[in-house]
Amino acid sequence: MFMNNDISGLNPHEVWTHFQSLTRVPRPSGHEENIREFMTAFGRNLGLESIVDEADNVIIRKPATAGMENRQGVILQAHLDMVPQKNTGKIHDFTTDPIETIVDGEWVRANGTTLGADNGLGVAAAMAVLASTGLQHGPIEALFTSNEEAGMSGAMGLKAGVLMGEILMNLDSEDEGELFIGCAGGVTVTSTFSYSEHALSDNYRGFRISVTGLMGGHSGLDIHLGRGNANKIMNRILYEGHIGYGLQLASIDGGSLRNAIPRESFALAALPEAMADGFLDRLSLLSATIKDELRAVEPTVKIDAVSVPLPETAIEPAVFLRFMKAIYACPNGVMRMNRAMEGLVETSNNLAMVKSANSTITVDSLLRSSVDSARVDLELMITALFDLAGAGSVVDGGYPGWKPNPESPILKIMQDVFQRKFGKIPVTSAVHAGLECGIIGGVYPALDMISFGPTIRYPHSPDEKVHISSVGKFWxxxxxVLVDIPVKNL
Incomplete structure (x- = not known):
């Protein structure tokens, strides 16, 4: 293994060179000014029409190569932003620092942070097509959407009449050898508890409780793996501490992104001096129990409580207890599997973030489902639960799913090309993640759409990595397929 910020020597050279350039441009969700400027300059330096629309999407158009002018237009679509996650203790500012890449055997990963292969490799592949001088293709539009990971606002802001192509290839899937023709829709439920604070007397001892070392991951792609949820684990600790030992909560900070399984949670708490040692003994036993329960999927989970200066105030006990009961009762993980596609999750919830500030505790849940009625049912379940617990809930950020079309013409073309090149039939599937196809298809219902990409594991976590050889097959x-795009419909 060696650290190597120059990955451009990997094959295919044209894709890895562009991906390397992307790792040097900070692009976390919500801070995409630099990457927009970079991409528009890239297109204009090639002499191509390059625009930024009202939703901060970058669109670059490339004419057809000679003899391919009558082919249907292809839209190569990928998103510019990346999820900013890092390991505890890793010093890295995603708004200013480049990603440090590591070639680790057959994989490329980052040094203690997310890699940005989601969706940087899709962006890099589209850049390689735009920059090519030897490829054959019809008219190309590259649609680089903004803010996909934090709400899909770029896709949602896309206007009708902007795109000209007939076929959309979404380059944001993460299993090479699979063609995706559908995805789940989603919505965020934000529930808020209001509280007052009370002073803590000197006969309390302060503690900082931490849950770290969890794998986390993509709340759609990895939700079925049964990984630990730091918010659920922390709540279990706080509940036992409060009921059995009089623990009081001063503040809590769990999870960081709605679409990432929470890896860490931190709580500032206080215990009566007379009960503190008993709580620590109980926490040691509870920690061992939790580690044993999660041993197969979370071998590095770590639970700690360290003494800190006593906080001045704590959350009023009545609200604290209602909050904990609500978190205990809130569904998390897979709710239902898809009956039509074996192994595919239909409906799930990710209890993503739990945070206190300014006399409020906010709880963010990201619900996903490929069945709209099931998503609405889960939404009502969660809002009813928090309503009973005395919290108000807001439902926001909804986006539609993408209904599979097994008769898609581009699917048939890609199946034929794949079998011709690789000697086997590709897997055709849907994904329990939110692709932008559903949103874009709502604005452009005539588009024939498909999604594919290289093999990426553990996206949305610092363990994110991409299989090197799969990038070549994807490319x-x-x-x-670009060579085999049919002529335009007359």
Whole structure:
């Protein structure tokens, strides 16, 4: 293993060179000014029409190569932003620092942070097509959407009449050898508890309780793996501490993104001096129990409580207890599997963030489902639960799913090309993640859409990595399919 910020020597050279350039441009969700400027300059330096629309999407158009002018237009779509996650103790500012890449055997990963292969490799592949001088293709539009990971606002802000192509290839899937023709829709439920604070007397001892070392991951792609949820684990600790030992909560900070399984949670708490040692003994036993329960999926989970200066105030006990009971009761993980596609999750919830500030505790849940009625049912379940607990809830950030079309013409073309190139039939599936296809298809209902990409594991976590050889297969498939795009419908 070696650290290597120059990954451009990997094959295919044209894709990895562009991905390397992306790792040097900070692009966390919500801080995409630099990457927009970078991409528009990239397009204009190639002499291509390059625009930024009202929703901060970058669109670059490339004319067809000679003899391909009558082919249907292809939209290569990927998102510019990346999820900013890092390991505890890792010093990295995602708004200013480049990503440090590591070649680790057959994989490329980052040094203690997310890699940005989601969706940087899709962006890099589209850049390689735009920059190519030897590829054959019809008219190309590259649609680089903004803020996908934090709400899909770029796709939602896309206007009708802007795109000209007939076929959309979403380059944001993460299993090479699979073609995706559907995805789940989603919505965020934010529930808020209001509280007053009371002073803590000197006969209390302060503690900082931490849950760290969890794997986290993508709240759609990894939700079925049964990984630990730091918010659920922390709540279990706080509840036992409060009921059995009189623990009081001063503040809590769990999770960081709605679409990432929470890896860490931190609480500032206080215990009566007479009960503190008993709580620590109980926490040691509870920690061992939790580690044993999660041993197969979370071998590095760590639970600590360290003495800190006593906080001045704590959350009023009545609200604290209602909050804990609500978190205990809130569903998390897979709710229902898809009956039509084996192994595919239909409906899930990610109890994503729990945070206190300014006399409020906010709880963010990201609900996903490929069945709209099931998503609404889960939404009502969660809002009813928090309503009973005395919290108000707001439902926001909803986006539609993408209904599979097994008769899609581009699917048939890609199946034929894949079998011709690789000697086997690709897997056709849907994904329990939120692709932008559903949103874009709502604005452009005539688009024929498909999604594919290289093999990426553990996206949305610092363990994110991409399989090197899968990038070559992904690129070879894309190049070959562009040659086989049919002529325009008259």
């Amino acid at each position: 070879d498939l894309l190049v070959a």
